[in-house]
Amino acid sequence: MALHAGQDRVSALSAEGVTRRFGEVVALDEVTLGVEPGECVALVGESGSGKTTLLGCFNRLTVPQSGRVRVMGEDVAIADPVRLRRRVGYVQQDGGLLPHWTVERNAGLVPWLLGQPDARARAAAALELVGLPATKFGARHPSALSGGQRQRVAIARAIAAHPGVLLMDEPFGALDAITRFELQQAFAELRKRIGATVVLVTHDLREAFQLADRVAVVRAGRIEQLATPESLKRHPATPYVQRLLEAAGV
């Protein structure tokens, strides 16, 4: 598989030679990455490796100093960030639900922002997809849910407007082991049904192998290796990837 698939016109998401510095620190160093439509790419790395910064390039939470980022063919640098973000689903580690809104209203946030008249129906459908029927959970507030349920609502919120792209930043990182396993299973199922392009940030290589089509190992602002789980296991490109595999026990 071509390492520089990002230059390919059919990519759903692409980053080409993207550099981002924070003062002296180089968070992204000439990174190039392409994600095919319907593909799930996991960005794996330690804290501070730059994986979240890279993720943010795709909904302009990160503005690179150089390089080009495209989302569904559109140059992110010249896109209206608000409109871009409404077309790109986003899930963060702690859910980030609005505590004063009901589950249904939270789930319907993006359809509502887009002015879709069927926002409630879309919210209900999305909640159904994540296993939280709106009839039972819709009227509750986030504080009345468990951590796993909150994260399911966050996923429902991200997919309610049927975005072509889903960005996930450690979406299962704060959950206990059993809940995390359940949600990983549920997410794998969900992805089959909605067929969205996904970029998943995680520090858990096992999770990446389980959920992603390809895994990018990110280290010090660079992509150390980008490959399918099988290929990564068989041919670790660097000693760092080797160590990572050993540490994860895969």
Added chain:
Amino acid sequence: MTATLGLMLALAANKPVVVASKPFAESYLLAETFAQVLEDAGFEVDRRPGLGATEIAFGALRTGAIDVYPEYTGTGLLAILHEEAIPDPRASYRRVATEFARRWDVHWLAPLGFENTYAIAVRPETAERHGLRTLSDLGRASPQLTAGLTPDFIGRPDGLPALERTYGFRPRSVRSLLQSVKYAAIAAGTVDVIDGYSTDGLIARHGLVALEDDRGLFPPYEAAALVSARLVHELPAAVLALERLSGRLDVRTMRTLNRRIEVDGEDIRVVARDALRELGIVAARATPEEAPPGGGFLSYLWAHRAETARQLGRHLLLVAISLAAALVVAIPLGLALERWRPGAESAVRGTGVLQTIPSIALLAFMIPLLGIGVLPALVALFLYSLHPIVRNTYSGVRDAAPDAVASARALGMTDGQLLRYVRLPLAAPVIMAGVRTAAVINVGTATLAAFIGAGGLGDPIVAGLALSDARMILAGAIPAAGLAIVVDLGLGAVERAVRPAS
């Protein structure tokens, strides 16, 4: 044109004569006699008794916010002109009359007829133990004594500094005490020496010994009506009416009248009216019945219920308007600071510094700009309200659910939507807590508005302190405390109501 001018003149003439006093009993009494004499001559009178102190009362007169108040030539000479004392009372009067007219177009009417000066007093036991009869004796014994003196006396060059210079008066400690508290303090033995006035009724009431000024340190000063330029130039008839009092109030009369107010607790209006009738200045005529003196606090409050209700209404109005104005300014300011973080902390601190300005000082600063009355009081209360509201708006919005804000932004909420749907609703309880703090502080601070003639529940407190009338003080203090509690409970309910469901 002519019609407009005529109308303006008519309006100017119709404007009531504003009669003020400083916050001590004799000043209240003299101001009331001024007011009654003016009313007898057909003028409408606006009473503003108990203005802060010399700076506030004189500042108000000079800027035309009031028209007349009783003043003493010595105070004019030393505290206003900042000149040396002149031993001869007539010379003192001539000096202030000339200088005030020249500098400020403010006029001393002919003296009322009595002289007043400081009297230094001790308890009889203290006098006996230390063998005190004169101020020279006091100077010798002073290292073993503590003094409780009015702030005014401590600061004036002819007050404590002069006492120290002339008599070697160096007490073990000096406490700054209000006129009204002083007598209670010396009666309780908390202090040994106080300053009083030679005409006041309290030295006698508390059985104190006034020490003889054997070196003539305190020259006798004459009391007179100090009147504004407006009165002199536009209402000469009012000046003529006031001059009916000139030379008519002698020391014996004043002692008697002060005693009736300070010792017997009689109503000032009644005492003033009796005095004017006895002197034949105002003709006797049928008058409304008088509230009997004495009685407990509750019967006092009942007898003054209409007045108290009016003061409560005014008080509430002062708090409500200033708070509303503060809301309109402070909430947008807090939001703007949240957007502009680098300057935020220092701006919030700046509003905090405003709060540390002593209320009386702030009110005094306002007089040259805004005069006296409701407007400067509103401005001062407004300034005091800013800090809690700005601070809580800023920090409330800044700290509102950062994860929720981050994710809502990442999903395409605009800054305006974030503010309206996420940050403000989540910060609302914090902002309301700031509003509540500001409101409760304002209820308390608004009592000081009485010092600049803005009315409210401070009126009876200031008057009660000046007259040593506990019932009067409570008639202001208890409703004010009640109002603070009600405001706190009410805004507490609002705070809970705006708390978003979760």
